[in-house]
Every structure is written in structure tokens, then in C-alpha cells.
Amino acid sequence: MHEINWEEPYCGEGNNCFRLGTDAEGNAFIAVRGAEDHYLTDTREALRQLILGIKAGKADHLL
Template identity: 30%
Template sequence: MSALNWQKSSFSANANGCVHIAAADDGSIKLHESDDPDVIVTTTPEKLRAFILGVKAGEFDHFAADPGTGTDT
């Protein structure tokens, strides 16, 4: 397996507070957090696509609410 080319969102404020994503040679998608890079989640492009569509539709906005105000960040 070749080395993974990890990418992060341009919306990430710093290197220690973001999720990285990479495509593996076997067609799977790998995700990990910058502060715990040894824990890697594996998914498929189809499942990631469904998740991204849910994010774009606002289905998960309540997870990103500011705990101090209860509003979206």
C-alpha cells in the first residue's frame, strides 16, 4: 500500500483541530483526526457521498452548535 495523501479542509483553523481524509489504493476512504492520527476510520465513497449530502442539507447542524449559545458556529 502506498502512503496516503491526507487532506484537510481549508475551513480548519489549525493543524491540531481538524479531520483529515485520504483515498486508499483499494478504493476505500480513510479519515482520522489530527490530534489522534493512529485511529483511522475506513468507509466507502458511496457512504461518504451520502454523509456529505446530509451535511450539505443541514442534517447535522445541531452537532456543530456553539455550546455557549446553542447556535451554529
């Protein structure tokens, strides 16, 4: 299992919250707050672009 350092949750409108994390090897992770043991992983840059798009309102239906 990876040792993941989770950031503070980012919450949209309502109760939709997710967290980003990284490990010592530079891998990036995303999970719904409270379910961090069920995460997705990709490169840090791919997840960064996804989150920036969501925060910009381009995919707010995903929250």
C-alpha cells in the same frame, strides 16, 4: 498499514476539524485532524454521503 493520501482538513465552527483520505485501492478514510492514526474506513461513496450531509447542516451536532 495503509498508505493514506489525506485531503486538507475541513473545519466547522470552532475547532472541530476532520480529514478525508483515500488509498491506492480506492478505500476511503475519515479522521479527526491531528489523530489520523485513529481513523474510520468505509466505501468512498458512504463517506462522501456522510460528509455532504454534515456540510449541508443535517448533522452539524456531530462536529
